[in-house]
Amino acid sequence: MHLSETPMKLRAAQLRVTAPRVAVLEELTSRPHADADDLVVAVRERLGSVSVQAVYDVLRALTAAGLVRRIEPAGHPARYETRTGDNHHHVVCRSCGAVGDVDCAVGAAPCLQADDPDGFTIDEAEVIYWGYCTECRDDVPGIDRSTAPQPGSLSEPAP
Secondary structure, three states: OOHHHHHHHHHHOOOOOOHHHHHHHHHHHHOOOEEHHHHHHHHHHHHOOOOHHHHHHHHHHHHHOOOOEEEOOOOOOOEEEOOOOOOOEEEEEOOOOOEEEEOOOOOOOHHHOOOOOOOOOOOOOOOEEEEOOOOOHHHOOOOOHHHOOOOOOOOOOOO
16 A cells, blocks of 8 residues: 555545554554554654554554454464455464465465354454574574575564
């Protein structure tokens, strides 16, 4: 999303355009998979003063409006991203916590066709792959580096 499009995106989602909403959405555009604490710091750098609660409220509103997706890797804080609606998955480094996007491995959304959904209608699947990023894998004994990801395949961990 081009940064000048942010107010338009908010209005299209029927959200009021406020400085905190614009700042959070633009920060997430430039730093996917950021957690709320990182966003508080970044938004404060932009706006000077904003409460932690205000950032959480903005994240909740943006998520409810479908502009932001919340992911919760086990053992890590919730992360947020602006890539929504495409049923992509994530890879998380077991060592440093870096998070990257992974497109669905076998097509558009086959993971939505569970064998026995017990009466549920499934509309989204959340798959998290776990492993070691290029920065951490050399420190882990027993890793087969011939099948390891190429440099730059994971996003950097949030600062």
